[in-house]
Every structure is written in C-alpha cells, then in structure tokens.
Amino acid sequence: MNKPHHPASHSNFIRQIVEADLASGKHVKIRTRFPPEPNGYLHFGHAKSILLNFGLAAEYGGGCNLRFDDTNPEKEEQEYVDSIVDSVNWLGADYGGKVLYASDYFEFMYQAAVYLVTSGNAYVDSQTADEMKRNRGDFTHPGIDSPFRNRSSSENLDLLGRMKAGEFPDETHVLRAKIDMKSPNLNLRDPAIYRIKKATHHRTGDKWCIYPMYTYAHPIEDAVEGITHSLCTLEFEDQRPFYDWLLEKLAEGGLLKRPLPRQVEFARVNLTHVMLSKRLLIQLVEGGHVDGWDDPRMPTLAGARRRGYTAEGFRMFAERIGVSKANQTIDFTILEDCMREHLNEIAPRRMAVLDPIKLVIENYPEGKEELMDVPNHPKHAEMGKRQVPFSRELWIERDDYMETPSKGYFRLFPGNKVRLRYAYAIECIGYDKATNTVRCKYLEETRSGTPGADSVKVKGNIHWVSAKHAHEAEVHLYDRLFKSEHPKDVEDLNPDSKKTITTQLEPSLRHTQEYHFQFERHGYFVHNQSGFGRTVTLRDSWAKN
Ligand code: ATP
Ligand code: MG
Numbered sequence: 001m002n003k004p005h006h007p008a009s010h011s012n013f014i015r016q017i018v019e020a021d022l023a024s025g026k027h028v029k030i031r032t033r034f035p036p037e038p039n040g041y042l043h044f045g046h047a048k049s050i051l052l053n054f055g056l057a058a059e060y061g062g063g064c065n066l067r068f069d070d071t072n073p074e075k076e077e078q079e080y081v082d083s084i085v086d087s088v089n090w091l092g093a094d095y096g097g098k099v100l101y102a103s104d105y106f107e108f109m110y111q112a113a114v115y116l117v118t119s120g121n122a123y124v125d126s127q128t129a130d131e132m133k134r135n136r137g138d139f140t141h142p143g144i145d146s147p148f149r150n151r152s153s154s155e156n157l158d159l160l161g162r163m164k165a166g167e168f169p170d171e172t173h174v175l176r177a178k179i180d181m182k183s184p185n186l187n188l189r190d191p192a193i194y195r196i197k198k199a200t201h202h203r204t205g206d207k208w209c210i211y212p213m214y215t216y217a218h219p220i221e222d223a224v225e226g227i228t229h230s231l232c233t234l235e236f237e238d239q240r241p242f243y244d245w246l247l248e249k250l251a252e253g254g255l256l257k258r259p260l261p262r263q264v265e266f267a268r269v270n271l272t273h274v275m276l277s278k279r280l281l282i283q284l285v286e287g288g289h290v291d292g293w294d295d296p297r298m299p300t301l302a303g304a305r306r307r308g309y310t311a312e313g314f315r316m317f318a319e320r321i322g323v324s325k326a327n328q329t330i331d332f333t334i335l336e337d338c339m340r341e342h343l344n345e346i347a348p349r350r351m352a353v354l355d356p357i358k359l360v361i362e363n364y365p366e367g368k369e370e371l372m373d374v375p376n377h378p379k380h381a382e383m384g385k386r387q388v389p390f391s392r393e394l395w396i397e398r399d400d401y402m403e404t405p406s407k408g409y410f411r412l413f414p415g416n417k418v419r420l421r422y423a424y425a426i427e428c429i430g431y432d433k434a435t436n437t438v439r440c441k442y443l444e445e446t447r448s449g450t451p452g453a454d455s456v457k458v459k460g461n462i463h464w465v466s467a468k469h470a471h472e473a474e475v476h477l478y479d480r481l482f483k484s485e486h487p488k489d490v491e492d493l494n495p496d497s498k499k500t501i502t503t504q505l506e507p508s509l510r511h512t513q514e515y516h517f518q519f520e521r522h523g524y525f526v527h528n529q530s531g532f533g534r535t536v537t538l539r540d541s542w543a544k545n
Contacts, residue, residue: 040278308526
C-alpha cells in the first residue's frame, strides 16, 4: 500500500482518518469528491476544498470525482458549469477527465424513494408548509406527528407516483423520511426528501417535476459513486446522522453496496476583506459593482486567474492554513504572501515607470544610445538577460526626486548621487520648471559591470525607462475590493479598488508573450486581454500600524 510519509505539521485529522481506514483494510483505495452546485463561479473557499479533496486522492493513490450537485433546478446554469470546470482544471485537479452530474442519478434516487416508501421508511405528507414547520417543534419542544404519517404504503406509493406524474401543484405534498418526530436532532424529525417543483432543469429539462432535497440526494450521490470519504464543511455536522440513516436503509434493502461512504466535516475557510459566498458574490455582479464574475478584484478563481494569482500560490495557501475543526478567519495577507512567494520565483523582472517624470542627463551626448545588460531575475541566471536601451532622456518615478529632501531620503535631490539601475551613477543638479524635467549629469566611468562601477558610493538605486524607446501603456492598479476587514455588503466596497494610470514601460513590454512580471520596486503585474494589471504589491501596504 502506498502510505505516504508526512512531517507532523502536515498531518491533520482527515489524513489520520484516511490512514486508519486504509490500515484496517476498510478501504483498499480512497475516493473523494468535489461537489459544487452550479449556481455561481467558484471562490477562494472552494479552492481549499478542491485542493483538499484532490490532494488527498493524489497522496493516497486514490481518485477524486468532480460532480455537479445539480439537484436544484432553479438556480443552475450551464455558464456556471463551464466556469467551474475551467477553474478546477486551472488548479490542476485531476478528475480523470469525466465530469459527473447528480442529475444523472435522478432515476436511481426515485427508485430509492420508492423503496423507502414500500419498506415503511417514508411517507407522503400533505400538511401545508406552515403546518409542517409548526409541528416540527424546536430545540426545547418535541415535534408532533403529521396526521398523514401513518398512511399505508400503497397509498403513499400511489401519491408519490402521482406527484411524479405532475398531478399536483407545487407545495401540496412532500415525501418525508419516517424517522422520529421527537428526536433531539431536528434533522431527524422526518426530513423532507422530495418536493414538487415544476421547473425546467438545465440538463433534464421538463422530465421531472419532483426534485430530491439536497440532504437526501447528496449521500446517495456519494454512495453511487463509491466515495469513501465525503468531506464537507461543518454546517453539515448535524446532518451526518441522517446521512448514515439513509445509506444504512438503502444498503439493508440491497440498493447500495458496502462499505458506505463516511462524512467528515472540516471548517470552512473565511478570509478577511472579502466575502466568500456565491449568494453575496452574485449581488456584486448583478448590482454592477464589478465587471462580471471574473473581474480581477473578485474573490473568484476566474477573477484570481485574471488578476495574476497562480494555482501554485493557492496550493501553498491551502497547505499553509491546513484543515481544522474550528471555524477560522484567515488574514488576506496570508493569501497575498503565498502569491508573492510564488511570483517572486517565476516572474521575470522588468522596469516600469508608473508615475513618470522626465530626467535629462545634460552631459550625455544627444543621439547616443547604449544597450544595458539586465538580468531577468536576480537569483535565477537561467532566466537569462535582456538588453535595455539607454539614452539622454529617461523617465523616472516622480517620487524619486525631491527638491528639499526629507530626513532619510536617499534618492534624487540637488547635489545628491544615485545609481540608475544597470546603468550609471548620476548626480542631480536640480529641477527645470520650464520643461518640468529633473536635471543631472552622469559619471561616465561608473557604468554597471565595469571596474569603475563601484568607484562612487551611492545610497539610492532607482529604475528608469529611456523616453525615446518607452512603451506608453495603461496599467490597472487593483487593490482590495472591500475596505473593511469583515465586509457585509456593498457599503463596505473600497472605492479605490481599481485605478487606471498611464505609464512608461521598458520597450520589451511592447510585444510580450509572458503573463507574469515583477515591475521592479513596484510589485507583481499580469499581462492579459485586459492589458497590464497589478496582481499584488511587493510588500503588504495594508499592514496594521
Ligand atoms: P456558497 O455558500 O459559497 O454557495 P457552498 O458550500 O454552497 O458555498 P457548493 O457549491 O455547495 O458551495 O460547494 C462545493 C464544495 O465546496 C462543498 O463541499 C463545500 O463544503 C465547499 N466549500 C464551499 N465554501 C467553502 C469554504 N469557504 N471553505 C471550504 N470549503 C468550502
Ligand atoms: Mg450552496
């Protein structure tokens, strides 16, 4: 058996359960699943669930299913199915190339319901929704049996068949499991398992007018697919007894094979500064507060990808936060740090002036050009070098010059020397108000890579772009979508979450095929169909002081 070895910090209670089940021989191979409901795009919380489920399967030599939990006809759409498949692929999850749909099991689920009725484990209830709610009781009061609870199985079977045939309007009857109206667990007080809903389903069309409840459908989906460990978030903990009850009944009746799947709960991931709930994200999209589900500011995986976040960064994040039984809210900075860490390794460096001001080197000959050798990555020589043109007039950052320097300011001010990265040391002369240019002269013997490079000591080291060669381009500066740590609604949106500026980029960025970059001293940027956009700054600018 392939039993992987984990350092203690990488172990968690789910791995322990899996290892025990493999060791005892209960399972020879494990099978997990990721079961999204196609009612929205996937968000960062789903990344955790995907990486956990597919990760476990990969580690223990098992499999993981991608299954759409499409049992609710009203909110589901093909667009969501497509985007979810796309995001799962992007994260690198291997579902064996086959996408599964809960709706493919509708017929089986119905046969299971027929079995429950004939074996005395389910009945058709014809109380109104209000009556049902009232008679359910609450934590301090036991429920009251429905007057329809003791219908004969032939009457139940007849009614169920007529529900399916479309003879009754919505909400006139429901099929309920017959368990115990006095159970201290409210979920066992005869939960509804089928309801009438005359709605068109995105895959089965109008074939069905009764639909299984999620709590009934989900365990059956798991069992039919031979799932061994059904991982879900904590809010389903109280559903576990029903999950087990249902599968046990169906196994007793020979409808399901053993071993049955086991539900294991873990804590949902919450992040500061975002909302992780499809219901809330839909409001942002429909309210026009963002440019669609894949807006680079959205906490969706489609948005993250356009933002320049990486799948590897999400893997690092998932591993770092681990799985726990206690609800956790993770600081958004942790996710950003994972992205920085990965991008730091893979992103080629470029020079980009985001807030440009001209610098004129008065003693540099007009018309002269030099090509400077610039490494693409300070630590990865294998990423090569490029040549960047240098000339008499350069763009530099506006805040790299100060007429009157503040304390500790080491960059350009009259009389001070700095290095133009990969080029020369220069001495600032002053500022020409008529032409709005910073004036300087260069020290010819200090060219980078030559013996004279170190002959002048400077404290500041600034980037630049040759004005004549620069690629003028718009860059989108994205920031956090919400200004508050625990956003509740659109009131908490950060009004400055997107700014578009006109910048001067080094010429190699004019026709680039690369996706990720580090703009030196600024941060990580992405280049895609929406132009250049900032993925994340170099350092956390939201740190609490
Ligand atoms: P939402 O409330 O955003 O709609 P959901 O749980 O209803 O989330 P599903 O499509 O049902 O979304 O989720 C698919 C899987 O992803 C489920 O197994 C669910 O437990 C898991 N999941 C959803 N949100 C999170 C989260 N924040 N952290 C971890 N897992 C999550
Ligand atoms: Mg949901």
